[in-house]
Amino acid sequence: MQFDGRVAVITGSGSGLGRAHALLLASRGARIVVNDLSRSADTGESYAQRVVDEIVAAGGVAVADTNSVATPEGGAAIIQQAVDSFGTVDILVNNAGIVRDKSFAKMTAEQVDPVLDVHLGGAFNVTLPAYRLMKEQNHGRIISTTSAAGLFGNFGQANYGAAKMGLIGLSRVIALESAKYDITANIIAPIAATAMSAGILDEEWERRLRPDLVSPVVAYLAHSDCTVSGEIFSVAAGRVARIFIGEGRGFYSPDLTIEDVRDSWSTILSEEGYSVPMSAADERDLLEKSFTAFENPTS
Ligand SMILES: NC(=O)c1ccc[n+]([C@@H]2O[C@H](COP(=O)([O-])OP(=O)(O)OC[C@H]3O[C@@H](n4cnc5c(N)ncnc54)[C@H](O)[C@@H]3O)[C@@H](O)[C@H]2O)c1
Helix, strand or coil, rough: CCCCEEEECCCCCCHHHHHHHHHHHHHHCCEEECCCCECCCCCEEHHHHHHHHHHHHHHCCCEEEECCCCCHHHHHHHHHHHHHHHHHCEEEEEEEECCCCCCHHCCCCHHHHHHHHHHHHHHHHHHHHHHHHHHHHEEEEEEECCCHHHHHHCCCHHHHHHHHHHHHHHHHHHHHHHHHHCCEEEEEEEEECCCCCCCCCCCCHHHHHHHCCCHHHHHHHHHHCCCCCEEEEEEEEEEEECCCCCCCCCCCCCCCCCHHHHHHHHHHHCCCCCCCCCCHHHHHHHHHHHHHHHCCCCC
16 A cells, blocks of 8 residues: 655654654555654654654655644644644544653642643644644545543543543544545544553563554545545554454333442343444434333333
């Protein structure tokens, strides 16, 4: 699968997963904006420029951008960089991220605000200007990066988990609003050995969890042939799996009481015959089905 003529903006791509996405897309012909605000503590060298140098050395085309995703001005500047350098944006990967872990009782605004600003604010700040361009050109692919910490929960990461779940709401609404413009919005939940996960993985996991094994999924979702939208994928060590939000059949009574809830608890929790709504409207259809089933118990 080739990306010739396509322009990709990848936030936080000066290291880790973003770097791997940038190298793969560049190797398949995309022109890349490598965004990252970090610099080497020793040499002051920009992470973004380092990855651009790698891409160029391998025969690819890329430009470095050091704006922060955390402000609307930064987001606008990143997308302007793509327009000035390459004329547009076809692919956006929201990948920039930080962690400020603390148990919830000890968490203060110092840990909460920057994490929300970079992950969730950052996705709004960069996606909004990119989306407007994509809508005008009737084409776009947006991939955002969530985490198991939000989807399933993880100790010490209330700030990060909340921000990461926000990205799911954002992407799913974009997926619904953008379908008629050939714009898709999908989400990956990766696990990889990077600076962010340093010190928490043993050697065997470090070896398996190569960041470049996440990038093929990002690239597939970024391709114009791929029309999948609003989906979430777990991607790690070469394994790819759909994660979905399912809703059980549930219990229904038009005169629901506390005792009904107590006595029907196993029905309420049951996963049997679950559905996977892809919009709030789909969920209303499920509710309507419950009314019908209650009113026509034999049908
Ligand atoms: N590594 C994992 O196992 C894992 C698991 C789940 C989710 N993620 C997510 O994957 C993404 C990439 O993380 P990674 O593991 O490669 O970590 P990483 O630390 O190697 O990369 C994150 C990059 O984002 C950059 N960045 C931070 N704040 C920024 C800002 N305001 N503007 C621009 N760039 C900024 C950093 O400089 C860094 O280079 C993150 O969103 C992270 O939350 C990673």
